[in-house]
Amino acid sequence: DIVMTQSPDSLAVSLGERATINCKSSQSVLYSSNNKNYLAWYQQKPGQPPKLLFYWASTRESGVPDRFSGSGSGTDFTLTISSLQAEDVAVYYCHQYYNTPRTFGQGTKVEIK
Amino acid sequence: EVQLVESGGGLVQPGGSLRLSCAASGFTFNNYWMSWVRQAPGKGLEWVANIKEDGGEIYYVDSVKGRFTISRDNARNTLYLQMHSLRAEDTAVYYCARGVYAFDTWGQGILVTVSS
Numbered sequence: 001d002i003v004m005t006q007s008p009d010s011l012a013v014s015l016g017e018r019a020t021i022n023c024k025s026s027q028s029v030l031y032s033s034n035n036k037n038y039l040a041w042y043q044q045k046p047g048q049p050p051k052l053l054f055y056w057a058s059t060r061e062s063g064v065p066d067r068f069s070g071s072g073s074g075t076d077f078t079l080t081i082s083s084l085q086a087e088d089v090a091v092y093y094c095h096q097y098y099n100t101p102r103t104f105g106q107g108t109k110v111e112i113k
Numbered sequence: 114e115v116q117l118v119e120s121g122g123g124l125v126q127p128g129g130s131l132r133l134s135c136a137a138s139g140f141t142f143n144n145y146w147m148s149w150v151r152q153a154p155g156k157g158l159e160w161v162a163n164i165k166e167d168g169g170e171i172y173y174v175d176s177v178k179g180r181f182t183i184s185r186d187n188a189r190n191t192l193y194l195q196m197h198s199l200r201a202e203d204t205a206v207y208y209c210a211r212g213v214y215a216f217d218t219w220g221q222g223i224l225v226t227v228s229s
Binding site: 044107 | 158172174216217
């Protein structure tokens, strides 16, 4: 199974400041035949289901604000919130769909400092 | 509006059974792989199982193999999860989700509690 490890487990960022979440996979999720990274990011607010933010590591889902960005390739990925807003308080998960079983990172909780 | 609505959860004793349903609307259900994902209280997300558009391919996480069965009824636009031999560690909110790769649509989730 591919193990997804996120860092940090939690972070507190001031409003308007940058938040960076890292995700590392235990093996590459880059499929060489199509040069796509089989990696997604989700945001989950309390009491709500997860919401898709990015797929193919860096393709923003429709409606996601452009202060969010996804980057990385192979085994190392990053979710960045360029200017944290109050509504961004949530837990963020990375997810690999390179193979089965699908696996998620343990989550990173983002709070306001 | 694309929507997934789970039902069938509740309290069940260890060793018991439960069947979850997920009613889909607002999209062509039989064009999509579907998954079940669960989240234990206060914990992270765990993928449970998925099923191809026509039901011809099915996969499970090891911890539920032989106990859970995913199925679908495309005529009724409904996804199912039959759960047997339930354990305390199966206690979680169960979500149905759309997609074979990233999950672009999720239901609100249904709570399953396994306890005596």
